[in-house]
Amino acid sequence: MSDILPLDVIGRRVEVNGEYATVRFCGAVPPVAGLWLGVEWDNPERGKHDGSHEGTMYFKCRHPTGGSFVRPNIVNFGEDFLTALKKRYVLTDGPDDDEKSCSLKVGSKQVQTIGFEHITKKQSQLRSLQDISLWKCAVSCAGERGRIAEACPNIRVVDLSKNLLSTWDEVILIAEQLKDLEALDLSENKLQFPSDSPTLTRTFSTLKTLVLNKTGITWTEVLHCAPSWPVLQELYLKSNGISISERPVNALQNLRLLDLSSNPSIDESQLCLIAYLPRLEHLLLSDIGLSSIHFPDAEIGK
Numbered sequence: 001m002s003d004i005l006p007l008d009v010i011g012r013r014v015e016v017n018g019e020y021a022t023v024r025f026c027g028a029v030p031p032v033a034g035l036w037l038g039v040e041w042d043n044p045e046r047g048k049h050d051g052s053h054e055g056t057m058y059f060k061c062r063h064p065t066g067g068s069f070v071r072p073n074i075v076n077f078g079e080d081f082l083t084a085l086k087k088r089y090v091l092t093d094g095p096d097d098d099e100k101s102c103s104l105k106v107g108s109k110q111v112q113t114i115g116f117e118h119i120t121k122k123q124s125q126l127r128s129l130q131d132i133s134l135w136k137c138a139v140s141c142a143g144e145r146g147r148i149a150e151a152c153p154n155i156r157v158v159d160l161s162k163n164l165l166s167t168w169d170e171v172i173l174i175a176e177q178l179k180d181l182e183a184l185d186l187s188e189n190k191l192q193f194p195s196d197s198p199t200l201t202r203t204f205s206t207l208k209t210l211v212l213n214k215t216g217i218t219w220t221e222v223l224h225c226a227p228s229w230p231v232l233q234e235l236y237l238k239s240n241g242i243s244i245s246e247r248p249v250n251a252l253q254n255l256r257l258l259d260l261s262s263n264p265s266i267d268e269s270q271l272c273l274i275a276y277l278p279r280l281e282h283l284l285l286s287d288i289g290l291s292s293i294h295f296p297d298a299e300i301g302k
Helices: 081-088 147-151 168-175 219-228 268-274
Strands: 013-016 019-029 032-041 067-070 101-106 109-114 131-133 139-141 157-159 183-185 209-211 234-236 257-259 282-284
Touching: 013 032, 019 067, 081 131, 081 139, 081 147, 101 157, 101 183, 139 168
Parallel strands: 131 157, 157 183, 183 209, 209 234, 234 257, 257 282
Antiparallel strands: 013 019, 019 032, 032 067, 101 109
């Protein structure tokens, strides 16, 4: 925790006493002296009001009890990717280190990775790491440009779920330093996505699996970003409140698996818009309230 605030504090994802929130306001809240942050909690039951105090609206919340005012010194703004990586994958000299490992799953890909508390000497070198999990490590930014690529250039599978990333642009700053990135899990990061198509780069040119469960992404934002995922095969969009508003055109053409589970606004007519994805083999639709689905006959690629 720190009394020094980031310059771009509004919109930042933060953690306060184990609860996650987004900063919506920074300033004075009379008559109480001092600086306050207005936050909108992910869990609205954690809040106290709708962003107003004594008749003045300081910020807006989606839920009438989703907001609170908190002092900056109790707020965790997170840390950069490499700092979190070094904390998680540290060298220890315990006699049983070699036996401590765990299983990491990103999408449908199951990999063996190093134990979260201990790591063997041979694999402690950051440059040798390929499959990593930084789940719930308060990662909020990429850090100094080029440092990730220099320290750990061989990473190919990354679990960044339940962190403090605020924007898709920050994700790009991390991913552009991982030239062999194949699988990325960003679940439960409430991200701000671009409102129009970003400039095409080779940042995600090797990405095959992308997990965006509970990120708040819309279908329009998916289609804006999708041209940057040219070889993507698995896309997970569970629990985003998604409605499919348009047909993918020149996007997601290599997709084999699409998970739209727990998006109750989706109906059969919307699903017809994705029926023409030429390589789609698996469509996951649990918990959306449909008892049956009929897709029109279509030629492959039409």
